[in-house]
Amino acid sequence: MRVAVIGAGSWGTTVAAIASQNGPTTLWARRGDVAAEVNEQHTNETYLPEAPLPAELRATAELDEAVHDADVVVMAVPSHGFRDVLAEAAPHIRPWVPVVSLSKGLEQGSGKRMSQVVNDLLPEHPAGVLTGPNLAKEIMAGQPAASVVAMADDRIADGLQPVFAAPAFRVYTNLDIVGCEVAGALKNVMAIAAGMAFGMGFGDNTKATLMTRGLAELTRLGVAMGGDPLTFSGLAGMGDLVATCMSSHSRNHRVGLELGRGRSVEEIVSEMNMVAEGVKTSRVVCELARSLGVEMPIAEQVDAVCHQGVSAQDALLALMTRPSRSEIHGIRP
Amino acid sequence: MRVAVIGAGSWGTTVAAIASQNGPTTLWARRGDVAAEVNEQHTNETYLPEAPLPAELRATAELDEAVHDADVVVMAVPSHGFRDVLAEAAPHIRPWVPVVSLSKGLEQGSGKRMSQVVNDLLPEHPAGVLTGPNLAKEIMAGQPAASVVAMADDRIADGLQPVFAAPAFRVYTNLDIVGCEVAGALKNVMAIAAGMAFGMGFGDNTKATLMTRGLAELTRLGVAMGGDPLTFSGLAGMGDLVATCMSSHSRNHRVGLELGRGRSVEEIVSEMNMVAEGVKTSRVVCELARSLGVEMPIAEQVDAVCHQGVSAQDALLALMTRPSRSEIHGIRP
Numbered sequence: 292m293r294v295a296v297i298g299a300g301s302w303g304t305t306v307a308a309i310a311s312q313n314g315p316t317t318l319w320a321r322r323g324d325v326a327a328e329v330n331e332q333h334t335n336e337t338y339l340p341e342a343p344l345p346a347e348l349r350a351t352a353e354l355d356e357a358v359h360d361a362d363v364v365v366m367a368v369p370s371h372g373f374r375d376v377l378a379e380a381a382p383h384i385r386p387w388v389p390v391v392s393l394s395k396g397l398e399q400g401s402g403k404r405m406s407q408v409v410n411d412l413l414p415e416h417p418a419g420v421l422t423g424p425n426l427a428k429e430i431m432a433g434q435p436a437a438s439v440v441a442m443a444d445d446r447i448a449d450g451l452q453p454v455f456a457a458p459a460f461r462v463y464t465n466l467d468i469v470g471c472e473v474a475g476a477l478k479n480v481m482a483i484a485a486g487m488a489f490g491m492g493f494g495d496n497t498k499a500t501l502m503t504r505g506l507a508e509l510t511r512l513g514v515a516m517g518g519d520p521l522t523f524s525g526l527a528g529m530g531d532l533v534a535t536c537m538s539s540h541s542r543n544h545r546v547g548l549e550l551g552r553g554r555s556v557e558e559i560v561s562e563m564n565m566v567a568e569g570v571k572t573s574r575v576v577c578e579l580a581r582s583l584g585v586e587m588p589i590a591e592q593v594d595a596v597c598h599q600g601v602s603a604q605d606a607l608l609a610l611m612t613r614p615s616r617s618e619i620h621g622i623r624p
Numbered sequence: 625m626r627v628a629v630i631g632a633g634s635w636g637t638t639v640a641a642i643a644s645q646n647g648p649t650t651l652w653a654r655r656g657d658v659a660a661e662v663n664e665q666h667t668n669e670t671y672l673p674e675a676p677l678p679a680e681l682r683a684t685a686e687l688d689e690a691v692h693d694a695d696v697v698v699m700a701v702p703s704h705g706f707r708d709v710l711a712e713a714a715p716h717i718r719p720w721v722p723v724v725s726l727s728k729g730l731e732q733g734s735g736k737r738m739s740q741v742v743n744d745l746l747p748e749h750p751a752g753v754l755t756g757p758n759l760a761k762e763i764m765a766g767q768p769a770a771s772v773v774a775m776a777d778d779r780i781a782d783g784l785q786p787v788f789a790a791p792a793f794r795v796y797t798n799l800d801i802v803g804c805e806v807a808g809a810l811k812n813v814m815a816i817a818a819g820m821a822f823g824m825g826f827g828d829n830t831k832a833t834l835m836t837r838g839l840a841e842l843t844r845l846g847v848a849m850g851g852d853p854l855t856f857s858g859l860a861g862m863g864d865l866v867a868t869c870m871s872s873h874s875r876n877h878r879v880g881l882e883l884g885r886g887r888s889v890e891e892i893v894s895e896m897n898m899v900a901e902g903v904k905t906s907r908v909v910c911e912l913a914r915s916l917g918v919e920m921p922i923a924e925q926v927d928a929v930c931h932q933g934v935s936a937q938d939a940l941l942a943l944m945t946r947p948s949r950s951e952i953h954g955i956r957p
Binding site: 528 | 756757758759762763767768769770772778785791792795799821826827828829830831832833835836839840843852853854855856857858859861862863864866867870871940943944945946948949950951955956
């Protein structure tokens with residue numbers, strides 16, 4: 292099975308490195324110098340510093356060269372560039388070849404999931420995702436971890452499992468593409484909320500409570516969109532959320548932490564010199580939730596802090612003074 | 625509504641302090657000096673140091689005095705003393721009064737859940753649990769948190785909600801007593817596993833993966849015992865597990881950490897001068913799982929490390945070399 296990985300960021304490069312141990316793998320990098328470095332130095336210092344790459348991994352800056360003989364196409368470009376890159380690659384992809392997305396995000400404007408974008412452009416190709424608690428650096432270091440490959444057809448999911456597996460990287464299967472994509476795209480909003488609690492000086496208990504009730508919100512929304520609630524308690528949901536909320540490397544968690552300390556989102560974002568995905572996503576999530584009639588009080592408060600000048604203190608107070616009811620309200624489909 | 629809380633440990637005292645703000649509450653302490661201290665100094669330095677208690681909270685060392693006019697009996701004694709204390713109190717409890725357990729554990733020998741022990745002794749009384757991510761110190765400090773009260777009858781659960789609620793302590797309801805009790809009793813085994821990974825030098829990713837797959841195991845067992853899988857993604861399951869695995873105060877997590885560093889369980893336990901619940905529970909869980917035909921690979925490895933002299937390294941290797949399959953295998957009831 293020949294694999295093409297499109298996008299040489301930290302996670303794309305990591306997945307390509309794994310796949311290259313299981314079969315011939317080509318990594319597409321937008322920049323020619325990055326492709327040359329992968330081929331000649333077996334490193335990608337810009338996006339994955341201090342990680343030696345396998346000598347078997349080939350790279351190219353030509354999209355057609357990367358995909359023309361691939362039996363699996365793995366899309367590792369960010370959500371905002373996903374459609375354009377795939378449209379450019381599409382004419383060169385062989386029939387029936389499955390397309391697996393690694394991108395966690397929704398398309399701006401359309402609000403579409405990445406597998407829906409694949410369906411738009413390559414309707415006759417099986418589309419799915421590989422997702423889970425996957426901090427690239429830890430996986431490259433060979434630390435034990437697991438992920439889930441979601442495809443609508445379980446025979447294809449089973450066939451892809453060995454492509455992505457490594458001795459310390461277990462790959463489970465799941466048939467629920469919607470749930471897996473929604474969980475991955477939206478967890479960053481909850482990472483901001485958990486970070487806020489930490490920044491306000493609260494402990495593990497408050498953080499665990501916010502993560503759990505945050506996941507319940509994501510689950511409600513995911514179920515309303517057609518997902519399976521059990522997906523959200525798996526690697527794509529709980530796993531990814533917990534890893535993000537525990538990691539000091541998470542940009543979203545750090546933004547939340549600074550918000551909790553009373554700083555403004557403008558200050559924080561200008562200082563970090565990059566936008567944390569969850570800041571933008573909080574607005575999209577609230578719009579989606581309203582259109583589907585789903586209550587998402589935590590996401591609403593993150594949106595209020597990020598976009599309406601509400602303080603973290605007031606946001607938390609608003610959360611605590613709501614009436615409580617059944618824990619699984621709105622979750623059972 | 626008059627409340628009796630039986631047991632003046634850290635969590636019993638905390639719940640009694642909360643309840644005393646909602647109605648007349650009596651705390652039973654086994655030791656007369658502790659009861660006197662609560663009444664006179666409004667503190668319980670032995671079990672809940674540095675936490676001023678409300679002046680309204682009354683305490684007694686007489687069981688009959690505590691329960692004779694109670695409309696709710698809250699059992700806060702550890703699982704090994706639960707049956708004896710309740711048997712002693714039973715003749716003094718008024719008819720129909722609900723009994724709510726705070727104890728996280730199974731009865732040794734019988735393997736019964738605490739609500740089953742209540743059913744044995746007081747069959748005509750509604751039995752349930754209050755459970756969730758509840759580190760007593762953080763709740764007493766007024767940090768925001770949430771919990772779940774599980775009763776088979778939702779009218780009784782709704783009625784009990786305001787008894788346990790506080791401005792920063794939200795109480796949700798759940799009808800799944802089995803799931804809530806199994807999750808609380810067994811999560812310590814997974815806290816040991818997560819601690820082991822940390823002790824071996826692995827990061828947030830590995831830890832999040834173990835917590836997620838650990839919860840999947842608990843869910844499989846809980847479902848086989850009659851629980852609802854969604855309970856396990858709520859406060860009693862994920863919430864409690866995440867709080868325990870993040871907290872540096874958790875004894876079980878600490879035991880795991882030292883095991884991961886290569887020390888023996890005997891060394892660790894003798895040094896801590898107390899037994900971490902999860903060490904014992906890992907054996908009970910594996911017996912339960914075998915009798916119900918449920919696969920629990922992580923619990924088995926914790927048991928192997930704690931009771932069969934297997935090293936943490938070998939245990940992890942055994943986990944990573946199993947075949948992977950569907951993520952929700954065995955979870956859907």
